Amino acid sequence: MSAIGRKSWNWSLWIGFVFVLAGFLTYTFFAQFPITRDFPWANLLLFAVGGILLVMGLFRAFGRPQIYRGKIFGPILAALGITMFGLFSYVFFYELRQVPPSTGAPRVGQKAPDFFLLDQNGKPVGLGDLLSNSRGAVLIFYRGFW
Amino acid sequence: MRSFQYRLSEFDARGVRVVGISVDPPEVNRRQSQKLGYTFPLLSDPDARVIRRYDVLHRGMGPKGSDIARPAEFLLDPNGIVRWVNLTENIAVRARPEQVFEAFEQIGEPDSH
Numbered sequence: 001m002s003a004i005g006r007k008s009w010n011w012s013l014w015i016g017f018v019f020v021l022a023g024f025l026t027y028t029f030f031a032q033f034p035i036t037r038d039f040p041w042a043n044l045l046l047f048a049v050g051g052i053l054l055v056m057g058l059f060r061a062f063g064r065p066q067i068y069r070g071k072i073f074g075p076i077l078a079a080l081g082i083t084m085f086g087l088f089s090y091v092f093f094y095e096l097r098q099v100p101p102s103t104g105a106p107r108v109g110q111k112a113p114d115f116f117l118l119d120q121n122g123k124p125v126g127l128g129d130l131l132s133n134s135r136g137a138v139l140i141f142y143r144g145f146w
Numbered sequence: 147m148r149s150f151q152y153r154l155s156e157f158d159a160r161g162v163r164v165v166g167i168s169v170d171p172p173e174v175n176r177r178q179s180q181k182l183g184y185t186f187p188l189l190s191d192p193d194a195r196v197i198r199r200y201d202v203l204h205r206g207m208g209p210k211g212s213d214i215a216r217p218a219e220f221l222l223d224p225n226g227i228v229r230w231v232n233l234t235e236n237i238a239v240r241a242r243p244e245q246v247f248e249a250f251e252q253i254g255e256p257d258s259h
Contacts, residue, residue, distance in 0.1 A: 031238060038239045096237045099216050104201035106228045112220060115196040117189040120175035125187055135161035137222045138246055140147055141202045141215040144168035145178050
């Protein structure tokens with residue numbers, strides 16, 4: 001048997017890539033829990049584990065090429081991994097923070113502007129209705145589902 | 147808003163009303179309420195008139211570049227005075243019910259004197 005046929009599967013490259021892919025794709029799942037939504041701890045951890053495994057895999061592929069495979073796949077998976085991490089960081093740390101300053105929003109101590117809007121059943125609801133017979137109201141402005 | 151629905155009974159117990167406001171039309175709000183099990187009102191501001199008055203407009207971020215609301219939460223007292231505001235710096239980060247409860251405790255009893 002030739003030495004080439006006996007080369008070991010470079011598992012750390014592939015498992016590392018799966019971790020990075022998981023880090024890239026699972027934010028919508030972790031966004032259900034405030035602790036992993038406000039700061040993407042879980043995703044960054046997945047990226048970190050994946051990154052370490054990918055680097056290990058590359059060291060094996062290039063450091064001991066007589067034992068491990070991965071000289072071609074290694075750099076491809078690593079490049080894909082870096083791209084996914086870059087995209088994730090761009091979206092989370094830049095794009096999601098592009099929120100208007102809302103400097104003219106009513107401040108603490110100011111009177112909230114009155115309104116009269118239709119609810120989900122087409123029934124008109126005014127701010128006055130919300131405040132009468134109540135001890136306060138929370139207005140939650142949200143982006144919408146469209 | 148899901149967390150507000152989970153803890154809606156605690157808002158009810160305090161006598162605090164919860165409403166959502168977006169550019170979605172009532173049909174979409176009805177469908178979403180049913181789908182997500184929301185029992186508090188979702189109010190429709192299709193031309194973003196109220197959203198603009200609260201200066202929480204996010205220009206061009208909606209479908210086909212339309213204007214929508216940015217996430218923002220206001221706690222009002224029964225006189226309509228703002229007692230607490232949350233203007234997030236990250237679209238993914240929203241107010242949590244416990245922040246509102248805490249702010250509400252700070253207001254104190256309106257007729258305790």
